[in-house]
Amino acid sequence: MTSRTSDVQKILSEATHIFFDFDGPICDIFAGLPAPTVAATLRDYLAPLRLDLPGSITTETDPLEILRYAASAGPLVAATVEAGLRGLELQAALSAAPTPDAAEAIRHFHASGRRLAIVSNNSDAAVKVYTDRCALSGCFDLISARAVFQDPALLKPHPHLITQAVDGLDAAPARCVLIGDSITDIQGAQKAGVRSIGYANKPGKQDALAAAGADAVVTAMAQLIP
Ligand SMILES: [Mg+2]
Incomplete structure (x- = not known):
């Protein structure tokens, strides 16, 4: 079941900082190179x-x-x-494919004055190339993604990358929300004390993301825009 629009909007209205997982909520990175x-x-x-x-x-x-x-x-x-x-x-x-309405959601939250970050297990260089390519770099205050020789044990579901975004933006964890399409996003957010919205981009993910503890679940990025 997806969350009621009012529940999703309440979580977002209380957030000063909005974090996006990269592969899923922003694009399908492996659309052209599987x-x-x-x-x-x-x-x-x-x-x-x-x-x-x-x-x-x-x-x-x-x-x-x-x-x-x-x-x-x-x-x-x-x-x-x-x-x-x-x-x-x-x-x-x-050759990554943009997620429908992701750019609109990102631009909306940026225009609303929220501070935005990308929190990704993909490489920081790939995230930078994609956001530059799509003219979205200016919307993000921080990219917390896999660095060169990053210990894979510190990737999500470990909270390291999420906490790095919280600290890097001098944010209060409780006023941050992570939008992610994987159970590991939800688990990492919980460990970091950050709220989470599950993006169920495939059938069957809604229940799994809710069961993992997502504070809300949507099936389209457009549902994030008031
Ligand atoms: Mg993902």
Whole structure:
């Protein structure tokens, strides 16, 4: 079930700071360069190292899961995947598909005087390229995204990136709200003491995001605009 419009608007009206997850609420980063292709390319990059990859990694389609594995497999593996993924995400950002009405919502909240941030497990460079490409950079006060050689353990659901945005903008956590399409967004927000609105962009996500503890759930970014 989606939340009542009045509930969503109450949460937003009480927020001085609005944080957006990147892949989902803002764009589909892997629309033009599919995530399974990125994952397979990362395995190709690892081939010269002649590793005995765990079975789950040989079929993994989520590039971030390969990054997590690489971080545990030694500095050379970590560096190979980190550099490879960073380049592929940049390439993906150039063919990412905008989420319907996301730019309108972002521009609305920026014009309303709220301070905005992007909080993303994707690389900071990819986020920057996309927001520049879509002329949205000026709406955001801060990007808290995966840095070079960021420990993957500090990505969401860990609260690190969210808390980094709260602290970087000198905000009160209770006056911040994170809009995210994954359970890990909702979990990270809760750990950071920040409210959350789930963006259910696929069937079946509404109940999962609500069960994870989202303060409200919407199925379209347009529902965020009063
Ligand atoms: Mg997402």
